[in-house]
Structure formats: C-alpha cells, structure tokens
Amino acid sequence: MSYLKERILKDGVIFPNNVLKIDSFLNQQIDPKVMREIVQEIYAYYKDEKITKVLTIEASGIAPAIMVAAQFDVPMLFAKKAKAATLQKDQVYETKVYSYTKGTTSNVVVSKQYLNPQDRVLIIDDFLANGEAALGLIDLVDQAGAQVVGLGICVEKSFQKGRKRLDEAGVKVYSMARIAEINSDRQEIIFAQGH
Template identity: 50%
Template structure:
C-alpha cells in the first residue's frame, strides 16, 4: 500500500536491525484517515472470497485497523484479551502465546459467545514478526470451529519467520507493507516491491 509505505518512510524510526517504531500513526498515536484507508485495502483484498462474518484482532494496536476493516465488511469486530478483564467470563477460548522478547508464555482469550462454527473470520493485526500472536488467534478460530478467510497484516517484517510459518501452514496472509530489511546504520527501510 503506497500511502502506508510513504508514511513509514516519513515517520518510521529504526530502533535496531529488527525493530521499527511507528508510534506516530499506528502504535500510540493513530492516523484515522490512514486507518480507514487500510481498512478499505483489506476489504478490497478479502471481500472476493466467501463472505466474512467477523473480524478478529488482539488488543491494543490491532483494534483501530480491525475496526475500520470491520466497518467496510459491515460485521462485528472481536478483539482478543491478553489479560483478564473485569467482566470476562469463564466460557472462553484460550491460546498460549510465547514472547521471545519477554521470554514468557501468556494466554490470550476470546469469549465463546463471539465466535462460532458459523463464522468466517478475517484476522487483522498491526505487526507480523515471529507469528506467535497470529498463530494464537488462528488457534482460537479453530477451537471455535470457524473457518479462516485469512490474515491481514499492516506491517510484515519479512526478515522474521512469522510470514513463512503462516504461509507454510496454508494460511492466506496479505500484508500492506513487507519490510525486507531495517538498515540501522544507514537509517534505511527496505520494502519488498509491490508486484
């Protein structure tokens, strides 16, 4: 997505060879118009197949783009919780997600009330790195007996193995921007060029 790549080039900060900071429009401050454009892009891509009935994401940075995507499809958004919320009941799907950074395993949950075998789910998230969170969401879709339309990712770090893991497992992954390399020394972000 051209507009997104321009925004990344203008405002993205390379923190290291493996971490890109995009707090100014995606992870802390959010650009609403860009977020709407991303939702429309995901809709264009995923509306051609079987009818999507739910958009599934995970708190917090997935919510904004998950919402604008759900808006285009005219379906509800569900966001997985990383920690127990005040009113979360015990009837939940649970998935374990390993964090390489924190070196710990955490649970993510989705209430059974909001995903059923009748659903055709589109997973949306902001970053795809090692794919653990994405696989956790896939597991929840599978536990619900729902079918998976695919995964829409805003920024895929193609130098990490999440994309490969997911595609090798047969899932359809569509990223608005794929980063091949973060050159920390030259402060240069290299994208995979659009076909």
C-alpha cells in the same frame, strides 16, 4: 508508493536489533488516513469471501480491525490478554502467545459465545513478525470450529519467520507493507515487493 509506506520511511524510528517504532501513526497515535488506506486495500482483497467476523488482539490491533469490520458491516471481536488466575476456563477459548519483544508468554482468550462454527473470520493485526500472535488467533478460531478466511496485516517484517510460517500453514495473508530489511547502521528500510 502507498501512504502507509511513505509514513514508515518518513516517521518510522529504527532501533538496534531491527526494531521499528511506528508509534506516531499506527501504534499509539493513529493517523486516520492510514486507516482509510488499510480499509480500502483489505476490503478490496477480501470482499468476495463472505466474511462474518473480524478478529484481532488488544490493544494496537483494535483500531484497524474496527475500521475494516465497519466496511464489511460485520462484528469485530478482540482477544484479550488475561491473567491465568482470572480465567473462567469453561467460558473462553484460550491460547498462549509468546512475545519475543518482552520475553514473556501471555494467556490470550475470547469468549466462546462470540465465535461459532459458521463464522468466516478475517484476522487483522498491526504487525506480523514471528507470527506468534497470528498463530494464536488462528488457534482460537480453530478451537471454535470456525474458518480463518485470511489475515490482513498493516506492517510485515518479511525477514522474520511469521509470514513463512503462515504460508506453510496454508493461510492467506495480505500485508499492506512488507519490510524486507531494516538496517539500523544505515538507518534504512527496504520494502519487499507484493503483499
């Protein structure tokens, strides 16, 4: 079992409605050993794909994304959540990302100058649940005419619809830890096979 999965079982905190908090090693406090494992697995999986850029979304995607980008020796770019009023629409690619957790929609942007049609983009994020953030990031890459090579995800909730939506869209996904079930009554986490 990977170190990330061990930490999820040991330190993940289960709340009602399948909410899993992993603040102690991935989302607020970040364990460098988890990061090194992510870098190793994601690099091994995508190393022949001629990645030119790593893309994520602020804030908790930034740590794994810069570590992976450093291993590929390519720039890391993070999309920002912006207030609509402050957008300079001619200078950014913009998409909307709905948060099921918060029940709100954010405008998410990247500067046009940092994505170009030659880019082969690896998208990194800490969580994949309903796929809203991932599909938003893919939309930004599409707007630039660049290519999404695939996604690298730290923790996937396989019982939610994000992975299925990405599979159906024909996007390659590698998830470090796939969670098949979170049982808040029994305080149990069951992993799915594979990545």
